Amino acid sequence: MPTPAASIAVAHQRQWHALGMLCALGLGLAPIAPEVCAALRTLVGADAAALFWLDAQGRPEGFFHEDSPAEVQDLFLNEFERLFAGPGEVNVHTLARADGPRIGRLMAPDAQYLRSNSYNLLVRASGHQHTLDLRVEAGGRTRAIAMLFRASGAGFTDQDAVLLERASGWLARAFAGPLASLPSQVSPASPVGHVVLDAAGQRPLFADEAAAQLLRQANLPGLGLHAAAHVALPPDLRGRLGVARPGDSARIAVPGGWLDASLSTLHPLAGGTAQHLVTLRLQRASGAHVVARVLALPLSPLQREIAVLAGLGHARADSLRLAGVGEAALKKHLRAIFAATGASDWDDLARWLQAS
Template identity: 30%
Template sequence: MWARLRVLCSSGLDLMCIAPDAFALVRELIPYDAATLYLTGPDGETYTTWQSSVLDCVRNVCASEEFNRKEDRYKISDLVMAAPKVGHMLQPPRSYFASLAYQEIVRPAGQHHVLDVRLELDGRRVGLLMLLRAPGAGFDGDDVDEILRVARYFEHAHRSAGCATLAEACLTEEAMVVANRGGEIMYMSGEAQVMLHELAQQAHAPATPGRVPELCQRVIERLASSQQLDQLPVARMWAPGGIIEARAQWLGGPGGSAGPEDLAERTPVGIFLKRVEPVPLRVWRSLQTAALSPQQTEVAFWMGVGVRRDEVREKVGVSEAGLRDCLKVIYDRFDCSSEAALAATLRGLAA
């Protein structure tokens, strides 16, 4: 399990992208009923979150401006900035049970045991990982040791994010929104509704009914200010399990600088949304049911994403003879006979 988590966290993908798969492994290492990942700025303020098995009512409270304006000693920003690094909430003081965080979030969720660990990079505090359990068996010292190890992998993933090649990402979902230049929604497909909600969640901001989230508004503004009508502005956001991409195009003729301002304001904008799965994530998922050793899994992963043989040897710490032995087993497991065929199989491209 640890080997699989290590490979995933070394993939070069954003931590938010790999969160669903990473937390599925964490659940097997440290059983939990709910989990939350907060990524924060240096002041401890959250800029994006991922949550597993968290009730909608709790999500809404966490994202509400009213709750975040209230004074409370146990907000996420306080936990990020407080010491110690791990287990801050294992034995909370009595004041915790009278806090807004407990009364409005933890108690309604029914998950009273909390194990938290801060994420750090070069002395900077960059996030918080929190596991929760329902009343019953709480977390113990072994769980503390395990979550510290998880944190080290997550910190490595956060540090190396952006190293993965995304040019060959696999399309998994498409949707469309029609809005005016001010961002008021005129039409959206059912798939778009789900994706817009997700964009708002990733921006850690409550969705405004009838309006597009900030990422979509950004591409609308780029479209309105662009002089290059043959190029569609695009914006991307890492999301759990992939990337959401938004492109904007005038519908019914160009707007912006190509016509009077009032005409541009009335011209509808088509926002084309795509969800894509990065190749490293698809390759990693393809390996999860394969009967391979940790070393063979790591070799297969790096070969699947297109890393050269000499780099694979260096990453895995194996000789050329050892690499050949690994590949022999891997080829047998996936019924292929070349590096190109293996990559195509793991990427889901084999005929």
């Protein structure tokens, strides 16, 4: 019977493999943020994790936080410039700069940080006391900030920092471009939301509950709606979603996938005023779905990698090069994969893994 230490080691090995396969999809961190946060929290040992993905100026484009209160999330999204970007604030934008340490800047914070709005209104207000931060760099700039939190007790150690830094290569790999062209899929559970705009001033007039739900989940700057009893959309909603004129569409990376937005014209009734319609829907990452199905199978790490290649739409012949195995070894591993999935051949395996 495995010892507790051995069982923990196996679980951690599985988490490292999960993190590697997810980031190797090359989708960026937003579509896989929930899974990545769970893996980092487990591997290092923390109470919660958060990811912030950044624009070219190092400003947060969006985020995913596992357990911060709704009011705190809204405050960050709606009041970042006013409350958290001033002198003395060590925030996501500050951590993104290359003139400081890449990891662990907040492990031993100074008195100025402990007096800051960033600490008192965001970190401490979320029930956290200790923070371990990592700057994720790719393509010559900072692409994301990863943070781990502990509520109380001992702070993070140098060993914890080494573990998180070990993940930095995989996190950077997420920005290297897609591993395969498998299309995203509309989640069956995802609603289609609608927002009606005044065509003249483009101000939001009405949003249905599905639209409100999608915008809450999106965690976009200026759209902090988590704690609001009544949805109050900003007057520049159209610009924030990137749809300027009827016929425009945009795709925005959000936690768990992409928010698709499109703008069209509503034809008014006789005597009515012209209006526009924003249609919203969530696209899930099919690759992340494939990885999740593979991770649930009783396979070796190499067998999982081979199975993922099938699920991502690669040809069987390509798997020899991509997995780095010979024909005889591939046949052996495929027998185990087919036995675990019930698939009869490579194409059948791909269909099984891609099925929702």
